[in-house]
Amino acid sequence: MMLALAVPAASRLVHLSLVDGMIIIFYFALVLWIGFYLKGRSNTSEDYFMAGREMTAWVAGLAFLSANLGSLELMGWAGNAYKYGILAAHWYWIGAIPAMLFLALVMMPFYHICKTHSVPGYLKLRFGLGSQTLSSISFAFMTVLMSGINMYAMAVVMRVVLGWDLNFSILVSSITVGVYVALGGLRSAIFNEVLQFFLIWAGALLIPILGLVEAGGWSGMKMRIVENLTAQGTANPGAYTHLWSTVGDFSNPMGINWIGIVFGLGAVISMGYWTTDFLVVQRVLSAKDLRSAELAPIIGAAFKMAVPFIVILPGLLALALLTDPAGHLLHLVPGDVAWSAAGQAQGLHGYDEVLPLMLARYCGPGLLGLGITALIAGFMSGMAGNVSAFATVWTYDIYGALINKNATDESKVTMGRWCTIVGIIVSIGTAYLVIQAQSIMDYVQALFSFFIAPLFGTVILGMLWKRATPAGGFWGLLAGTLSSVGMYAWAKIDPSAVQYLALSLKAQDQAQNMFRALWCFLVCVIVTVVVSFMTKPKPDEELRDLVYGLTPIPSTGKVSLIQRPTFWAVVVGLVFVALQIIFW
Amino acid sequence: MNDTHAASTASASSNEQSLSIWFFVGVTLGGNGLLIVLAGLYSLVSPPENKVVLYNLHADLWWGAVLLVLGIIYVWRFGPWRTQT
Numbered sequence: 001m002m003l004a005l006a007v008p009a010a011s012r013l014v015h016l017s018l019v020d021g022m023i024i025i026f027y028f029a030l031v032l033w034i035g036f037y038l039k040g041r042s043n044t045s046e047d048y049f050m051a052g053r054e055m056t057a058w059v060a061g062l063a064f065l066s067a068n069l070g071s072l073e074l075m076g077w078a079g080n081a082y083k084y085g086i087l088a089a090h091w092y093w094i095g096a097i098p099a100m101l102f103l104a105l106v107m108m109p110f111y112h113i114c115k116t117h118s119v120p121g122y123l124k125l126r127f128g129l130g131s132q133t134l135s136s137i138s139f140a141f142m143t144v145l146m147s148g149i150n151m152y153a154m155a156v157v158m159r160v161v162l163g164w165d166l167n168f169s170i171l172v173s174s175i176t177v178g179v180y181v182a183l184g185g186l187r188s189a190i191f192n193e194v195l196q197f198f199l200i201w202a203g204a205l206l207i208p209i210l211g212l213v214e215a216g217g218w219s220g221m222k223m224r225i226v227e228n229l230t231a232q233g234t235a236n237p238g239a240y241t242h243l244w245s246t247v248g249d250f251s252n253p254m255g256i257n258w259i260g261i262v263f264g265l266g267a268v269i270s271m272g273y274w275t276t277d278f279l280v281v282q283r284v285l286s287a288k289d290l291r292s293a294e295l296a297p298i299i300g301a302a303f304k305m306a307v308p309f310i311v312i313l314p315g316l317l318a319l320a321l322l323t324d325p326a327g328h329l330l331h332l333v334p335g336d337v338a339w340s341a342a343g344q345a346q347g348l349h350g351y352d353e354v355l356p357l358m359l360a361r362y363c364g365p366g367l368l369g370l371g372i373t374a375l376i377a378g379f380m381s382g383m384a385g386n387v388s389a390f391a392t393v394w395t396y397d398i399y400g401a402l403i404n405k406n407a408t409d410e411s412k413v414t415m416g417r418w419c420t421i422v423g424i425i426v427s428i429g430t431a432y433l434v435i436q437a438q439s440i441m442d443y444v445q446a447l448f449s450f451f452i453a454p455l456f457g458t459v460i461l462g463m464l465w466k467r468a469t470p471a472g473g474f475w476g477l478l479a480g481t482l483s484s485v486g487m488y489a490w491a492k493i494d495p496s497a498v499q500y501l502a503l504s505l506k507a508q509d510q511a512q513n514m515f516r517a518l519w520c521f522l523v524c525v526i527v528t529v530v531v532s533f534m535t536k537p538k539p540d541e542e543l544r545d546l547v548y549g550l551t552p553i554p555s556t557g558k559v560s561l562i563q564r565p566t567f568w569a570v571v572v573g574l575v576f577v578a579l580q581i582i583f584w
Numbered sequence: 585m586n587d588t589h590a591a592s593t594a595s596a597s598s599n600e601q602s603l604s605i606w607f608f609v610g611v612t613l614g615g616n617g618l619l620i621v622l623a624g625l626y627s628l629v630s631p632p633e634n635k636v637v638l639y640n641l642h643a644d645l646w647w648g649a650v651l652l653v654l655g656i657i658y659v660w661r662f663g664p665w666r667t668q669t
Contacts, residue, residue: 019623026615034608041602059605191605198609202616202651210638364636366623367644370616 014161014360020369027199027373028176031192031380035180038188045412048185049117049392050286057292059194061299064283066193069200070382071375072153074311078358079351081315082332084254084510085240086583087247088315089308094266097576099274100301101569103284104294107275109553110463111285112293114545118285119278119459120397126462126546127473129401134477135458136397138451139278140390144423146279147386148430153352154379155431156339160349161356161372170431173376174424177384181391182420185413186286189381189388193283196377197303203367203374204310207355210362211317224320228329240319243583250504256511260502264514268521272456279389290554294565301572305579311355318354322361330357383427391419450488453517454480457524466540466547472532480524487516606662614655620648 016024042048055063080088116122120139124132151170158164180188215221222241229237239246239253246252247261274280274297287293322330324347335350337343349357359371395415400407407415458477461468490497491512499505502515543550561567624644631639660666 017623019619019626023616023619026619027612030608030612030615037603191608194605195608195612198613199616202613206643206647210641210643213641214638361637362643364623364627364632364639364644366620366648370620373616 014356014368016162016369016372017365019366020372023366023369024373024376027377028172030195031176031180034191034195035183035188038184038191042183042185042187043413045395045409045416047187048413048416049388049395050282051185051187051190053286054288055190055283055286055292055296057287057295057299059190060284060287060292060296062197062303063190063193063286064280064296065300065303066197066200066381067280067283067385069197069307069378070150070153070385071157071378072150072382074200074204074375074378075153075157075352075355077311078315078318078355079332079335079353080510081312082318082354083315083351084508085252085319086243086312086316087239087252087254087256089243089312089583090261090265091270092304092308092312093243093576093579094261095270096274096304097301097572098266099270100297100304101573102271103275103281104297104301104565105569107460107463108284108293108297109290110546110548110551111281112287112290113551113553116285117396118393119276119281119455120393122546123458123462123473124397124401126543127458127468128470130470130474131458131477132397132401134474134481135451135455136393136401138455138481139393140398142451143279143386143390143393144426145430147383147390147423147427148433150379150382150386151427151431154376154383156352157356157372157375157379160353161360161375170428173380173383174428177380177387178421178424181384181387182417185416186282186388186392189384190283190286192377192384193381196374196381199370199374199377201310203371204314204355204359206367207358207362207371208309208313208317211314211321211358215317215320221317221320225316228319231329232331241316241583243580245584250506254511255504255506255508256514257503260507260511260514260518264518267518268453268456269514269517271460272452272517272521276455276459277452278393279385282389282392291559291563291565295568298565298568298572302568302575305572305575314358315354318358322354322357383424387420387423387427390423391416394419394423450484451481453521454484454524457521458528461525461528462547464548466543466549467532467537468528469532469535469537471535472528472530475531476524476526476528479527480520483523484516484520487519491516603664604662606658607664610655610658610660610662612655613651614659617648617650617652617655620644621652622648624648 041052046052077088077091080091111122114122114125116125118136120132120136123135151174154173155166155169158169159166180192184191212218212221215224225240226237229240236246236251236253239251244258247256247258250257284293284296287296318330318332322332324330330349332338332349332351332354333343335352338348338350338353356371356375359368363371395407395412399415400412404411454477457480458473461476462473487501491501496505498507498512501507501519502512504511507515540550545551621644624642627644628642
């Protein structure tokens with residue numbers, strides 16, 4: 001962060017015109033209007049924390065997707081696409097779609113029927129106070145870190161692209177988010193997430209369209225990538241545009257094989273994130289009925305499959321086309337190198353700058369303002385999502401469960417509003433602590449695997465296996481989390497440990513994160529199973545509406561085929577398979 | 585799924601007298617589209633010194649127009665005059 005602060009403001013990529021400024025101000029005015037407009041509709045805790053549980057499938061589904069589609073996501077994965085090639089698309093496809101469909105069809109009925117306010121709240125119902133406390137404290141810790149990372153990402157965008165002062169960006173954005181979330185609660189956050197969804201597509205869609213025109217289509221782009229990477233002496237340049245054919249061994253740009261992608265990413269990290277991270281699950285819990293709650297993740301999945309078009313493709317196009325003002329091919333470097341004083345003196349750019357660089361390449365006044373606004377919106381809604389989820393978990397699972405068990409509805413809303421303010425202040429502090437990993441997303445993935453992978457093990461066993469006991473749930477979760485932190489620390493202290501933890505010394509950060517998630521998930525499951533068999537299970541009547549086999553799923557009634565969640569899940573699943581084959 | 589989308593006309597914000605989220609989406613698309621079209625027209629009349637790549641395609645004009653039209657449709661379809669009926 002100190003390095004970032006030291007960068008002179010003159011190193012900006014673009015200069016905004018009057019119309020760009022007007023577009024940015026228009027956005028800020030609109031979100032504040034929404035916050036004040038919704039204030040009158042957030043008087044009860046159900047309104048404030050659950051948006052009244054009245055959202056349609058479309059609103060909940062787009063918010064579910066957008067909560068994850070922040071500026072951090074956009075810039076980080078465009079940077080990863082430049083760094084690792086099309087392998088980065090795995091995080092959008094196998095790393096999301098199966099998990100979203102699984103959430104919709106298998107897990108959503110349990111979350112919806114037990115009427116929990118949060119994922120830790122489900123753990124309390126299923127396993128008791130110990131698991132709830134452990135998961136709510138780790139979630140609260142993670143979510144303020146995530147919020148700080150978002151804030152940091154935003155400040156870097158503004159500094160790199162516009163030359164804005166880091167502190168100014170943090171102050172303006174945090175005050176705005178604080179105002180609209182504190183006033184309108186989850187409903188305000190959801191409204192802004194849906195708004196951001198449209199802004200991101202409106203602001204970013206031109207980059208791949210114009211990029212493909214310039215490159216001469218997909219085949220032209222592939223040809224240029226191979227030419228450019230060959231000229232730079234990169235080994236196996238063809239691997240940058242193939243999704244599966246290069247993951248039979250570890251020689252691809254990411255240093256990962258198919259086992260890590262399928263089991264580490266597809267079966268553990270993504271399942272954990274999309275089904276148990278309360279930040280995204282909270283959006284679906286706001287759905288008005290079970291069918292909407294099941295359809296929402298499916299709608300999110302349908303759009304998620306298209307996101308690589310505006311995130312991964314710009315990264316690939318940059319490999320093919322990105323040049324400096326003199327017309328020489330631009331070579332991006334790791335962020336910590338680019339953002340050092342020496343890097344800035346040489347005019348270097350980091351991987352995570354690839355999206356703003358492509359934006360500046362094609363977008364003149366007006367369009368540039370819209371693209372920048374989309375990034376600001378992405379950042380702010382990411383931060384709002386974290387803060388609103390933090391306020392809910394703190395109020396229900398820490399304050400309401402441990403500190404004031406008899407809290408009134410009114411005091412919960414007041415606590416939620418104060419939590420929003422406190423959450424933002426803590427995130428601001430966090431933003432100044434976050435600049436350790438090679439690129440922003442690597443760090444976020446590390447955080448996910450500390451908490452999310454073992455949490456998924458606990459929740460899924462809780463939902464599908466009625467023999468799992470409260471002691472088994474608690475000790476499994478604790479062992480999984482500690483083993484994850486332990487493996488991370490081991491690899492930091494002794495880098496050669498990677499050959500055991502990730503099966504190869506070639507494993508890059510992302511590959512290490514995936515294998516660590518896989519191992520800590522297995523630790524969680526094994527400990528939960530062993531302890532459960534050693535302890536007394538809960539009686540069936542206490543598990544009703546919480547566990548498979550003891551939860552009657554209400555019929556969706558007489559609805560046509562195209563109104564059935566299962567039908568759309570099959571459609572999305574088939575498109576997902578087709579995409580894997582097309583880009584094999 | 586179109587049925588679901590259409591059904592959300594009034595129920596995205598279910599209380600009567602409340603504005604639909606889609607109305608706000610229309611305001612943002614329409615407002616930005618208008619500003620971008622105007623900026624595109626200005627750059628047509630007075631071309632900038634440092635042109636962006638593929639400037640000759642005038643992406644600001646047609647993309648701004650697409651956003652403006654979408655914005656008008658959403659505002660007209662989901663405005664307060666529609667949700668209160």
